Amino acid sequence: MKKRIMGVLLAAICAIGLIGCGNTNNSGTSTKKEDTTKASYIVRIGMPTAGKHFQNFTAEQYKETIEKATNGDIIVEIYPSSQLGTATQMIQGVQDGSIEGVMIPSSYFCSFAPASAVTDIPFFFEDSQQIFDILNTPDNPLNVYLEKYGFKVAAWFKNTPRYILSQKKYESIADMKNQKIWCLPSRTLQKELNAYAASPQTLDPSDISVSLENGTVDGVETDVLFMNSTGLGASAKYLNKIPNTPMTNLFCFGKDWFDKLPKDYQELLINTANDIIRTQEIPYVEKQYNGSLQALQDLGVEIVEPNDALITELKEKSESVTDSFINESEENSEIYHELSEMILNYTK
Template sequence: MHTTTMTRVTSLIGATLLGLTTLQASAAPEIPPIPAVQGDVVQAEGDFKIKFSIGTTQSGAQYRGLEYFEKIVEQRSDGHIQVELFHSAQLGDDLQAVSNLQSGTLEMTAPSTSPLVGMFPEFAVFDLPFLFPTPEVADKVLDGEIGQKMLDDASRQGLVAIGWAENGYRQLTNSATPVTSPDDLDGLKIRTMQNDIHLGIWRTLGANPTPMSFAELFTALEQGVVDGQENPWITIEASKFIEVQDYASETNHVYTPFITLVSERFWNRLPAGYQQLVRDAAKQMGDYEREVSRTLNDQIKQQLKQAGMQITELTPEQVEVFQEKLAPVYDDWRDEIGGELIDAIRKASQ
C-alpha cells in the first residue's frame, strides 16, 4: 500500500477509535466526587483494623460511600484505624456477613433491611408499598427520631447499628405491556424476592408473583418463564434487563434502606473517641451515598430511555389508584410490624 494511503487509513482508524472512546465516556454516569474530609484528628489509644463487607458491586453507589468512609476514618485516626473494603459478597452474602459480625470475625457490613426481617420484624415496615412518597420523606424519617429508635432497637444480638444509607426505590419492568394501572397487571407473572409482603403486594394487584433467586432471573425473563420483575434502575441497567424487557413503569413502590452495622465485640474494644469517629463517618457516608445513588438512578433512567426502553412515569393520580388497591396489605401486616411504627412514619410523611 502507498505510504500516503497507509497514513490516511491509520488516521481514519485512530479517529474512529477516538470517537468510540468519546461515545463510551459520554455514556458513563457522572458520579459526584468524594468530598474532602472535615474535622480534626481524633486522639485515642491503640491500632485497629476494620474489614467492611457489602453484597453490592464495586461500580455501585454503596461502594463509593464506603470509599468515603475509609478516607474519613483513616485520615481522622491518623492511620491508627485501617479500613479494608470487600464488595460483591466476597466474604459472604448479607446474612453471612451479619453472622460474621456476631462471631467477631468481621467488623462491619451494611445490608439491605429486607434480609434482616427474621431478626428484626419491625424492618418489614420497609417492605410496605408506597410508604415513602419521596426520597426526602425517607431521609426525614430515617435521620429523625424514628430512624434513631430503629437503630437503637437493632443494637442487640451482637450488633451495633450506627447509620442509614439507601438501596433505593424499586421499579417494575415487563415484556408484555405498558403498566399505568393495576388492571394492566392482570395475570402477568412477576418475579419477586422470597418475601411474604412482596408476594402479597403483587397478588393484591392482580399479578401472578413468582419468587425465584436473582441469579435465575435473566434466563427466566429471556425464556418467558416470567413476564417481568422489579428492582432499582441501577440493578435493571447493570443486569441488562433491557435486552429482555421492553416496558418499564417508574412506580417507586418500595423504598429500601441499607443499615450500617458494627460487630459488638469489635465496638467494645474501640476507645470512646474512635467509636464517635466511626459513628460520624457512617453518617457522612450515608449522606454522600444517597447523593450518588440518586444521581446514578436519574442518569441511568435516561440512558435506558435513550436505549429504547419505553418508560412510563406514573402521575400522582395513577399512584393513588395503586395505593388504594394495596390498602389490605397494610391491614394484613399491621399487628406483626407494629401499628404505632407504621402510624408514626405515615404521620412524618405528611
C-alpha cells in the same frame, strides 16, 4: 439487533470489572491487600453490589476517611459482589461476629428482625427524602429494635423509588395478573405483589439477569441504579414506574463487636458514615438516578408513567398488606405506630 449488541457489550464490560475486582481499588471493587500488621482493628464490610452502585461508592469514601483519620489504626476492607457470601450469609456473619459490617437493602433483614420490614410497607412513607430523614433521626425506633437482634446501625442510605422493569407494560392491575416478578426477600414485598395478583419470585441477585432474559421471571422490582449496574435493561422492554415507593439501604455493624471498640472509635465510625452519606452519597445517588434512567432508555427501554387510576388501584389493594404487618406481632405494631407518629409530624 442494536439492543442485543449493546447488551453483549455491557455484559462484557461488567465481566471485565468483576475479573479485576480482587486487585483494584475503584468504586465497587474489593480492597487491595494491605499491610495490616500495624492496625489495631480490621473492619470487613460486605455488600452484594458492584461497579458504580452507591453502596460501593460510599464504602470507598468511608475506607479512605477512616484510615486517614486513624492513621491506619483502623483498616477497612471492602468485599463487593457477595464475596463474603449471600446476602443472608453476610447478615448472619455480622450478627455472629464473623464479619464486622454490611451495606445492603433493609429488606434483607426481615428474616432476622421481622419488624424491620416496616420500611417495605407500600405507600407508608411518602418518598425517598421522607424515609431518609425519618430513619436518620435519633428517635428512629428501628435503631434500638435492631440492636436487640445484634445489629448496630451506622446510617441509613438515601435510595430511589422502587420500579418494575418488565417485558410487559402495566397500565392497570389486570396487566400484572400472574406476572412472575422478582423482589427482595421481604414478606411484606411478597404480600404486596400477591395483592396485585402477581407472583413474587425470590432469586439470588446474581441470577436475575439470566432469569429475565430467558423468561423465568417476567419482571424485576427494585431501584433503577441496581437495574442499570447489573445490565438488566438489555433484557427488558418497559420500566413501569410503579409502585413508586421508596427503598432504603442499611449500613450496620455487629453490635457485640462494635461495643468492644474504644468510645472515640465508636463515635468516629458512626459520625463518618453519616457525614459521607449526607455530603457525598446523596448527590452521587441523584446523579446516578438520572444517568441510570437515560442508560435504560438508550437500550430501548420505554419509560411508563402510571395513570392516576392505577395508583389508586395499587393503594387500595395494598391496604391489606399494612393490616397484615401490624397484626403479625406486638413489636410490628409498636414500630409501625411510632413511625406513623413521626411521619405525621414530619416537615421537610
